[in-house]
Amino acid sequence: MRVGTVNQLRANTMMILFRKTNDLSRYLESVRKTGQTIGFVPTMGALHEGHLSLIRRSKEEAGLTVCSIFVNPTQFNDPTDFEKYPITLGADIQLLEKEGCEVLFLPTREEIYPLGTKDLPTYDLGFLETVWEGPHRPGHFQGVCQVVDILLTAVNPDLLFLGQKDYQQCQVIERLRVLTGRTDLKIRIIPTLREAHGLAMSSRNRRLSPADFEKAGAIYAAFQYLQDELKPGDTHPLLDNIKTRLTVQGFRVEYFGLARADTMEPVDQWDGKEGLVALAAVFLSGVRLIDNRVLTAK
Numbered sequence: 001m002r003v004g005t006v007n008q009l010r011a012n013t014m015m016i017l018f019r020k021t022n023d024l025s026r027y028l029e030s031v032r033k034t035g036q037t038i039g040f041v042p043t044m045g046a047l048h049e050g051h052l053s054l055i056r057r058s059k060e061e062a063g064l065t066v067c068s069i070f071v072n073p074t075q076f077n078d079p080t081d082f083e084k085y086p087i088t089l090g091a092d093i094q095l096l097e098k099e100g101c102e103v104l105f106l107p108t109r110e111e112i113y114p115l116g117t118k119d120l121p122t123y124d125l126g127f128l129e130t131v132w133e134g135p136h137r138p139g140h141f142q143g144v145c146q147v148v149d150i151l152l153t154a155v156n157p158d159l160l161f162l163g164q165k166d167y168q169q170c171q172v173i174e175r176l177r178v179l180t181g182r183t184d185l186k187i188r189i190i191p192t193l194r195e196a197h198g199l200a201m202s203s204r205n206r207r208l209s210p211a212d213f214e215k216a217g218a219i220y221a222a223f224q225y226l227q228d229e230l231k232p233g234d235t236h237p238l239l240d241n242i243k244t245r246l247t248v249q250g251f252r253v254e255y256f257g258l259a260r261a262d263t264m265e266p267v268d269q270w271d272g273k274e275g276l277v278a279l280a281a282v283f284l285s286g287v288r289l290i291d292n293r294v295l296t297a298k
């Protein structure tokens with residue numbers, strides 16, 4: 001890996017690390033002038049195969065791939081979650097180099113928020129902020145928008161790669177794209193990568209004990225059960241049944257519900273036709289896990 005400066009030429013075999021926004025932006029501007037498209041994968045590090053699948057997709061579609069690693073303090077509503085967020089920078093760099101990621105942006109907190117985090121802009125996310133993750137994580141999506149807005153300005157990508165794992169976040173960032181007039185930016189949503197037993201890969205899984213890791217496969221099994229058993233009409237009895245089963249297995253269920261796949265509006269009565277997504281947030285031994293599954297019509 002090399003540390004980037006403004007005038008550096010791009011090496012094909014080595015990733016360039018930028019710590020300063022200005023250096024990154026100037027470098028990417030020079031790349032853009034050569035006619036290459038730029039793909040961007042924002043992350044908070046502790047990289048796993050799910051993140052790497054986004055890098056791979058970017059490398060397939062874009063001329064140059066930029067990954068950022070920044071554990072954004074403004075999107076953590078729970079300070080303990082922030083403090084305990086895993087940091088594995090050495091391994092992350094190795095993984096990115098192995099994938100052939102061309103640029104890593106690794107800013108400090110001061111670089112992203114030079115004036116601190118008190119007077120940051122807020123974004124009109126409307127209804128999206130009032131459902132599912134919204135009420136359970138006050139301020140979370142504002143924090144996501146604050147950092148993504150700053151990162152998008154720094155990178156100015158043609159393509160932005162996001163994981164479906166964070167379904168609502170994808171919708172929020174699409175709204176941010178519209179709100180901020182980034183009409184040329186294309187968003188690609190990449191399917192969730194899962195462990196063999198169905199648990200969605202997540203940096204937070206590192207905090208699960210081996211026994212809890214095994215147990216967490218039940219979230220995916222619950223989606224499967226829902227897919228198999230769902231019938232038109234009142235969805236509550238089936239959802240209540242699933243929540244009870246998960247609770248008995250030791251999960252604390254924050255929500256487990258059904259929404260319209262396009263708007264995320266909760267669906268209490270299903271007409272048998274509307275496209276649905278099942279959404280879950282559960283705690284297992286203090287670790288909060290979220291997941292979702294788009295249901296297919298039978």
Ligand code: AMP
Nearest residue numbers: 043044045050162163165166192193201
């Ligand atoms: P994070 O580091 O958790 O902020 O995630 C960075 C990006 O990777 C986000 O767009 C996530 O949705 C995506 N991502 C996280 N986990 C997975 C996964 N299991 N499969 C696919 N994408 C994922």
